Amino acid sequence: LSLAIIIFVCAGTTWSLVVVWYLMMVQLYYATGHQPTITGIKLEAGFVGQHGEMVGYKLVLAGLLVGINAFAAQILLPWMVPLFILWPYHGNRNGHKPFSISHIGISILKLLFCQTVKLFFSVLAASLHRRHLMVWAIFAPRFLYELAFVLIVDLVLMLSYLYTTSTSGRHPSTKIL
Numbered sequence: 001l002s003l004a005i006i007i008f009v010c011a012g013t014t015w016s017l018v019v020v021w022y023l024m025m026v027q028l029y030y031a032t033g034h035q036p037t038i039t040g041i042k043l044e045a046g047f048v049g050q051h052g053e054m055v056g057y058k059l060v061l062a063g064l065l066v067g068i069n070a071f072a073a074q075i076l077l078p079w080m081v082p083l084f085i086l087w088p089y090h091g092n093r094n095g096h097k098p099f100s101i102s103h104i105g106i107s108i109l110k111l112l113f114c115q116t117v118k119l120f121f122s123v124l125a126a127s128l129h130r131r132h133l134m135v136w137a138i139f140a141p142r143f144l145y146e147l148a149f150v151l152i153v154d155l156v157l158m159l160s161y162l163y164t165t166s167t168s169g170r171h172p173s174t175k176i177l
Helices: 002-010 015-031 043-047 057-070 072-089 102-128 135-170
Strands: none
Touching (some): 015 072, 015 102, 043 057, 072 102, 072 135
8 A cells, every 4th residue: 555655645546547547446355355245245244343233224334334345446545546636736846837636636537447347248148158157156147246346436426526526625725726
């Protein structure tokens, strides 16, 4: 993670940096022991900190905990994209050019493009292997996970972009042109 911080702080948001950020997101998903299969869902996470019967709000809380456990990388890393883009411009002291909101927008679009390409190839694999014996065990769950990843990353990037643009003008050093 510190390498990504250095890369985003020292350079602009080129394609290679966005691809590295995307690969870190994918690697974090697998590094935490997750697999894109239905049986790979870690249901134990839903019972953390809970005791007694699972009724009412506890079921919703359990589902939320399982979702946060499964999609932590797809929530945390896209939320930090505007932070790492704004970081070099904080205070505008070192002779940086004035910041434009298009820096964040372009980086977000590049990250969404990487997600969409992976989803496209997952759809392609599922459609090519539709008669395969293991289509429901391997290809269909993979497609569903990729679809969930795209939807979650889209939602988180949209919320982080809205949050960044709504709070940027409150402090003079973070004013966006």
